Amino acid sequence: QPRVVESGGGSVRFGESLRLSCAASGFVMDDYAVGWFRQAPGKEREGVSCISNRGDLTNYAEFVRGRFTISRDKAMNTVYLEMNNLKFEDTAAYYCAPCKKISTLEASRPFFGSWGQGTQVTVSS
Numbered sequence: 001q002p003r004v005v006e007s008g009g010g011s012v013r014f015g016e017s018l019r020l021s022c023a024a025s026g027f028v029m030d031d032y033a034v035g036w037f038r039q040a041p042g043k044e045r046e047g048v049s050c051i052s053n054r055g056d057l058t059n060y061a062e063f064v065r066g067r068f069t070i071s072r073d074k075a076m077n078t079v080y081l082e083m084n085n086l087k088f089e090d091t092a093a094y095y096c097a098p099c100k101k102i103s104t105l106e107a108s109r110p111f112f113g114s115w116g117q118g119t120q121v122t123v124s125s
Contacts, residue, residue, distance in 0.1 A: 002026030004111045006096055009119030012086055020081040020119055022096030029072075030054075034079045035099035038072065038092035038121075045115075047096070047105025049081060050073055058062075059102045063089070086123045093118040 008020040022034065035050035049060045049070040058070050069082040079096055095118040100108035110116070 002112070003071060004029075004096060004116055006094060006116055006119040008081075009081065009094060009121045011122040012106075013082075013087060014086065014123055014125055016086055016123075017082070017087065019122060020083065020096075020121075022079040022081075024077045024100055029077050029079065030074055032108075033057075033102055034072065034096055034101040035102075035105060036081045036088075036096055037105075038094045039118075040092040043092075045095070045107075047099075047107065050099035050102040050105055051079060052102060057102055059105060069072045071078060082120070083099055086121070088123050088125075090121060091123050093120050095119075 004024050006022050025038045033052050036048040037045050039045040039049050046063040051058045051070045051072055067085045072079045095115050097110045100106045
């Protein structure tokens with residue numbers, strides 16, 4: 001059964017770090033450009049970062065540029081998001097999905113047609 005599982009979220013203090021994982025099984029995620037997207041309560045989902053299928057192109061939203069790093073491990077069939085210097089406004093549920101366009105951080109149709117459960121990141125003082 002092919003699936004994607006987001007993990008690595010948690011409750012951290014302002015300025016701390018987390019690493020999110022988007023692990024695929026049952027299919028090869030290297031066929032896709034993949035991104036991280038987030039949604040805070042009461043807000044629309046927004047693009048955070050995208051990485052090309054070969055991992056040679058990345059893009060970041062301005063509000064995370066310099067703090068977050070996206071990467072992928074072909075052998076592990078996983079895409080990561082290293083998040084440093086977390087801020088209160090980074091609090092959200094984070095999801096991974098195919099990227100339709102890396103330059104605009106636009107999501108494509110989610111894996112298997114619907115957004116997964118995501119992983120919650122909560123930043124507090």
